[in-house]
Amino acid sequence: MSIECPPGAISDPATWVEQHGDALFRYALMKMRDTSQAEDMVQETFLAALKARNKFAGQSSEKTWLIGILKHKIIDHFRKHKREQSSDDIETLSEQLDQQFDQRGHWDVSLTRWQNPDQAHENEAFWKTFSACITHLPEHLADLFILREIKGMTTEEICKLLDISTTNNMWVMLSRARMRLRNCLDSRWFNHDNKELS
Amino acid sequence: MLSCKEVGELLSQGIDRKLKLREKVSLKLHLVICKTCSCYEKQLQFVAHSAHRLMRSNKDGQGIPPLSDEAGIRITRNIKQQLNEEQQQKKPE
Numbered sequence: 333m334s335i336e337c338p339p340g341a342i343s344d345p346a347t348w349v350e351q352h353g354d355a356l357f358r359y360a361l362m363k364m365r366d367t368s369q370a371e372d373m374v375q376e377t378f379l380a381a382l383k384a385r386n387k388f389a390g391q392s393s394e395k396t397w398l399i400g401i402l403k404h405k406i407i408d409h410f411r412k413h414k415r416e417q418s419s420d421d422i423e424t425l426s427e428q429l430d431q432q433f434d435q436r437g438h439w440d441v442s443l444t445r446w447q448n449p450d451q452a453h454e455n456e457a458f459w460k461t462f463s464a465c466i467t468h469l470p471e472h473l474a475d476l477f478i479l480r481e482i483k484g485m486t487t488e489e490i491c492k493l494l495d496i497s498t499t500n501n502m503w504v505m506l507s508r509a510r511m512r513l514r515n516c517l518d519s520r521w522f523n524h525d526n527k528e529l530s
Numbered sequence: 531m532l533s534c535k536e537v538g539e540l541l542s543q544g545i546d547r548k549l550k551l552r553e554k555v556s557l558k559l560h561l562v563i564c565k566t567c568s569c570y571e572k573q574l575q576f577v578a579h580s581a582h583r584l585m586r587s588n589k590d591g592q593g594i595p596p597l598s599d600e601a602g603i604r605i606t607r608n609i610k611q612q613l614n615e616e617q618q619q620k621k622p623e
Contacts (some may be wrong), residue, residue: 439534
């Protein structure tokens with residue numbers, strides 16, 4: 333079987349699942365929290381990409397292109413099902429975090445040491461809580477945080493995909509995401525009795 | 531002298547990029563005397579490390595699993611089917 337190779341030099345679609353399936357699925361699962369929905373979304377993405385592959389300009393990598401399609405499909409899905417994704421506005425977000433520091437930039441809250449953090453990794457409930465903490469981040473921070481851990485995604489590609497203008501902005505956003513995740517784990521896991529995120 | 535807020539920012543950036551020597555030195559100086567920031571440093575590292583493990587777990591590991599073999603096979607089959615249909619349309623009898 334011969335496959336036309338468009339100018340963007342796309343790889344053989346029959347190998348897409350092998351090449352990109354895991355990355356797309358993990359991103360979708362983090363966002364949707366449901367295995368079969370995430371699988372459906374990955375399939376829809378590949379089939380849509382197949383139809384549109386002649387338009388692939390090769391300006392980004394194939395993976396970034398596919399994740400871009402997936403991202404829009406997930407947004408559409410949530411729009412159709414009227415499920416609101418968390419959407420804190422970035423200003424209130426930075427205000428909230430600034431409240432952890434006083435005017436001179438010193439800690440305004442006290443941090444408690446986490447007991448045996450490494451043991452948490454062996455606990456399945458911890459991973460549920462941690463995933464939930466990520467999903468509860470404002471959407472752009474969650475996207476950034478997830479994509480950064482996906483193999484084969486470069487900083488430039490992530491910035492392009494998420495419309496982040498400079499690498500410096502990306503670092504600042506990551507710092508905010510981590511601080512929020514720290515706070516979430518602190519209250520939902522390390523200082524929480526029944527260890528469940530509602 | 532860096533403020534705790536600036537230290538928090540730098541600690542996070544230290545995960546994403548190589549810090550300059552000057553930055554490293556000011557961080558060290560601050561961390562020696564500031565217990566809260568030292569505590570924050572460990573917790574930040576833990577968050578970053580956990581994220582890494584979460585997204586790269588293998589099939590048996592905990593965290594976000596890769597695409598299952600069954601789903602992978604099913605999706606590939608559907609891709610190939612659509613490719614075939616495309617080929618058919620290009621060659622009308």
